[in-house]
Amino acid sequence: MAGMMVGILLGIASLVINLVAYERTVDPSMSMTPTIAPGATLQVRRVPGDQVRRGDVIVFSTAAWEGDDEVVGRVVALGGDTVQCCESQRRIVVNEHAVTEDYVATGEGRHRNRKYRVGVLPGHVWVLGDNRGKATDSRDEIGGATGGGVPLGDIRGVVVKAAGHRVATRAFVRAGLPGEPFEDELDHWVYVILVSGGVLFVGGIVWLLVVIRKRGV
Secondary structure, three states: OHHHHHHHHHHHHHHHHHHHHEEEEEEOOOOOOOOOOOOEEEEEEOOOHHHOOOOOEEEEEOHHHOOOOEEEEEEEEEOOOEEEEOOOOOOOEEOOEEOOOOOOEOOOOOOOOOOEEEEOOOOEEEEEOOEOOOOOOHHHHOOOOOOOOEEHHHEEEEEEEEOOEOOOOOHHHHOOOOOOOOOOHHHHHHHHHHHHHHHHHHHHHHHHHHHHHHHHO
């Protein structure tokens, strides 16, 4: 019986952690295709903006861009970085490091041949969509007050999974830039707690059935 109660409590604990630390939302746009399909369910971990790293996919408010939308995009540069487009192989260059991004779509669109070189303001990140030709992202706001940057305080969270798949990339680390993308260790522990609770609960039921059977003999 004690095992069943512990199992129930662990199940409740995992549910509470999910409600407090995560939220689920849907991205209706095409800005992050092919990585995230329009309408895909996103698992978003609520974290402070200063925990975001290059390669992370984030959900952020466009309030600093005089908008009222929430947008999904990939962080390609942090405050103090210089980002430019593009070198001879059409790769973005961050702090003089060319980044190979195999996950991007390089089709037609208003940004296809756009060139720029921008210094990211401190306390901001620079965001691009994986649908690089058509995405709504920092390039649309280069002439704005933030120079295209997203204030850390406007970051709602990091997308840890989209349709059940991880979306962060180590492409920037492989290019020689420091800082691993956000690692959601909490998700692992929530899974462990949930499985442990399930095992204890089932074990408690089995024990209870055995006791009842013995008493009936």
